[in-house]
Amino acid sequence: MSIPRLVARLSSQTLTLIREGEGARTYQISTAKNGAGEQMGSGCTPRGQHVIRAKIGARCPVGTVFVGRRATGEVYSSNFAGRFRGRDWVLTRILWLRGCEQGRNRLGEVDTMRRYIYIHGCPDVEPMGVPASHGCIRMRNADIVELFDLVELGTPVLIGE
Numbered sequence: 726m727s728i729p730r731l732v733a734r735l736s737s738q739t740l741t742l743i744r745e746g747e748g749a750r751t752y753q754i755s756t757a758k759n760g761a762g763e764q765m766g767s768g769c770t771p772r773g774q775h776v777i778r779a780k781i782g783a784r785c786p787v788g789t790v791f792v793g794r795r796a797t798g799e800v801y802s803s804n805f806a807g808r809f810r811g812r813d814w815v816l817t818r819i820l821w822l823r824g825c826e827q828g829r830n831r832l833g834e835v836d837t838m839r840r841y842i843y844i845h846g847c848p849d850v851e852p853m854g855v856p857a858s859h860g861c862i863r864m865r866n867a868d869i870v871e872l873f874d875l876v877e878l879g880t881p882v883l884i885g886e
Contacts, residue, residue, distance in 0.1 A: 758858065780873060
């Protein structure tokens with residue numbers, strides 16, 4: 726039995742869960758509006774081999790608002806969002822990524838984990854299938870709940886063009 730893995734494709738804005746060598750599930754995603762890149766402060770989505778370093782938000786309600794990887798006790802709604810215009814919402818679940826390639830996406834000014842790059846939920850009104858994030862991989866809330874339950878810590882994640 727092979728270890729499940731995730732493959733994010735920037736060109737198609739999709740994330741595929743691969744099991745037993747086959748695509749088990751494919752989700753529409755939204756990656757960085759600024760495109761691909763690894764540099765700290767770039768607002769880009771880092772490429773290369775990663776792993777899931779932490780799973781945050783198990784059993785939280787759908788729409789739970791996270792700030793600094795901590796649930797605030799609030800649940801997203803359009804009325805709530807109106808008070809915080811322009812916020813980059815991190816909702817529902819977080820899969821925090823760690824780069825595996827020293828000098829490319831790990832350590833120094835290219836460290837994915839220190840850049841706080843996640844796979845996470847976002848408001849369902851946000852577009853999927855188009856680059857719009859600040860560097861993270863955004864997913865629909867129902868999709869991140871499903872994916873969160875299908876992956877484990879250490880699951881490999883390849884982010885490519």
